[in-house]
Amino acid sequence: MWPRSLWRDLEAFGRREGATPFMVLLAAYQVVLSRYARQEDVSVGSPIAGRTHGETEGLIGFFANMLVLRTKVSAARSFRELLGQVREVTLGAYAHQDVPFEKLVEELQPERDLSRSPLFQVTLTLQNTPVTDVTLGEGLRLSGVESEGRTSKFDLSLVVEEVQDGVVVAANYNTDLFEAETVLKLLRHLRTLLNAAIAEPETRLGELPLMDAEERNRLVKAWSGTASEYPRDAGLAVLFEQQVERTPESVAVEYEGQRLTYRELNRRANQLAxxxxxMGVGPEVRVGLCVERSLELVVSVLGILKAGGVYVPLDASYPLERLSWMKAEAGVAVLVAQEKLADEVASGGELVVCVDTEWATQIAHQPETTPSTRVCGDNLAYVMFTSGSTGKPKGVGVPHRAVSRLVLGADYARFGPEEVWLQLAPISFDASTLEVWGALLHGAKLVVYPAGTPSLEELGRKLETSGVTSLWLTAALFEQMQARQPQALAKVRQVLAGGDALPVARVKERLEAGGVLINGYGPTENTTFWRGATWAALS
Incomplete structure (x- = not known):
């Protein structure tokens, strides 16, 4: 129920503008519908009594007709301007109210759809006629009876009625389209916008608020959690080195039975750096990276960053023409690769480092001490190319602080030294950013899966034998694993999945088993995630 004070303000505003309360209400309703539907052309149906002559007032019968009130809602116009348009539209409809709605449909011949009514799908009714008992004589009296509709004739019907204590606002809606919570929110937004429009009618429609202070605070502050503390000014190499000091003897990376502690990984990365x-690598220098999942991959990523460089992932499975274009586009000056891939990828005259075969002869003789580089949070950490599904691929430059924000300034997932992360994503896919740095900046263990695409059974065995506790999967792979390897997946404490809509049935299975599921999705431009939505079974 709306307070009576709001209705008094609405009536007073309408009198000043030469409009009825219905017109003011309709204008506000159409603005809300326009914002929800993201369209400027809004048509609302409204019933009219159809008793335009005094002789018909006492007759029993159905004279009502439906009017179609169509308005152009432009975000740049003011509410006062919109109300003037609504006034003209409404008066014009009243002048032609004798034309039956059925005749209008017959003349206009709109494209018909049995799932919805023609010309409009939402209605507004202002119930301002007092309901009184009717005496017919000889002791016969008719009384109004409260009814509760169970069937929706339209997608959304709004009924407003002034009563003694205030204004009753009720909605009847199609449950195939709306949840009750959505409709209640729409009514709250209508009230908020109406208050603001009456108070400041010169406000542009696009700037009228829908959310009240409480909802805005909840959405912007309580739920978004955008403000967080993290080392935004430090480079990733420095943050890793700080972790090495905290857990030097902990296992940092594991691959096919081989292990490197944080101290050992740091020393090898220093040598490569x-x-x-x-070879001239320093801040902002692009270094191509073409290394399959292995210990050398993790060493190479760290080594490039410790030298101050920017790694540019190159997938050897891509056509050579695309790889050449990516290198030229990114300005790759040096290529770090495994020897078996170097011959295929190195075609632009860049300097080449074969991180596997040259290690013993050249790299291993370099100092193990930390090199001196001047890299801050604003320097680029990597350049990753999009798939090009919407056109030409583009390289996205991601700074160090964006990665540290992803894993050090976040609360959507559990990070810590007790976690075991599986490095499964290709290095050219930004999910690898979460896997690598979610482990190495928290003292966790990173288990690197061998090169190639595993079968579901192979992946399930790896999860169990390696004791993986944190795992990122594409939506499709999550669905397959949950269906085919539910026992192995159940042993993973937190699963992150994204890239597409998650199947509801599989999500329910995961939650019913007591596991944590994080729906994480975001474009490469946003450093892996917009923000994770965490679901967990309620205990």
């Missing part, structure tokens, strides 16, 4: 610096 010194080697790369000697």
């Amino acid at each position: 010194h080697h790369l610096k000697g």
Whole structure:
């Protein structure tokens, strides 16, 4: 129920503007519908009594007709301007109210759809006629009876009625289209917008608020959690080195039975960094990276960053023409690759480092000390190319602070030294950013899956034998694993999935088993996630 004070303000505003309360209400309703539907052309149906002559007032019968009130809602116009348009539209409809709605449909011949009514799908009714008992004589009296409609004739019907204590606002809606919570929110938004429009009618429609202070605070502050503390000014290499000091002997990376502690990984990355610096790698220098999942991959990523460079992932499965274009587009000056891939990828005259075969002969002789580089949070960490599904692929430059924000300034997932992350995504896919840095900046163990695409059974065995606790999967792979390898997946404490809509049935299965599921999705431009939505079974 709306307070009576709001209705008094609405009536007073209408009198000043030469409009009826219905016109003011309709204008506000159409603005809300326009904002929800994201369209400017809004048609609302409204019933009219059809008793335009005094002789018909006492007759029993159905004279009502439906009017179609169509308005152009432009975000740049003011509410006062819209109300003037609504006034003209409404008066014009009243002048032609004798034309039956059925005749209008017959003349206009709109494209018919049995799932909805023609010309309009939402209605507005202002119930301002007092309901009184009718005496017919000889003791016969007719009384009004409250009824509760169970069937919706339209997608959404809004009924407003002034009563003694205030204004009753009720909605009848199609449950195939709307949840009750959505309709209640729409009514709250209508009230908020109406208050604001009456108070400041010169406000542009696009700037009229829908949310009240409480909802805005909840959405912007309580739910979004955008404000967080994280080391935004430090480079990733420095943050990793700080972690090395905290957990030097903990296992940092594991691959096919081989392990490197944080201290050992740091030393190897330092050696590669010194080697790369000697080849001219420094801040903002692009370094192509074509290394399959292995220990060398993790060492290479760290080594490039420790030298101050920017790694540019290159997938050897791509056509050579595309790889050449990517290198030229990114300005790759040096290529770090495995020897078996270097011959295929190195075609632009860039300097090449074979991180596997050159290690013993050249890289291993470099100092193990941390090289001196001047890299801050604003420097680029990597350039990753989009798939090009919407046209030409583009390289996205991601700074160090964006990665640290992803894993150090977030609360959507559990991070810590007790976690075991599986590195499954290709390095050219930004999910690898979460896997690598979600582990290495928290003292966790990163288990690198061998090169190639595993079968569901192979992946399930790996999860169990390696004790993986944190896992990122595409939506499709999550669905397959939940269907075919539910026991192995159940042992993973938190699963992150995204890239597409998650299947509801599989989500329910995961939650019923007591696991945590994080729906994480975001474009490459946003550093992996917009924000994760965490679901967990209620205990």
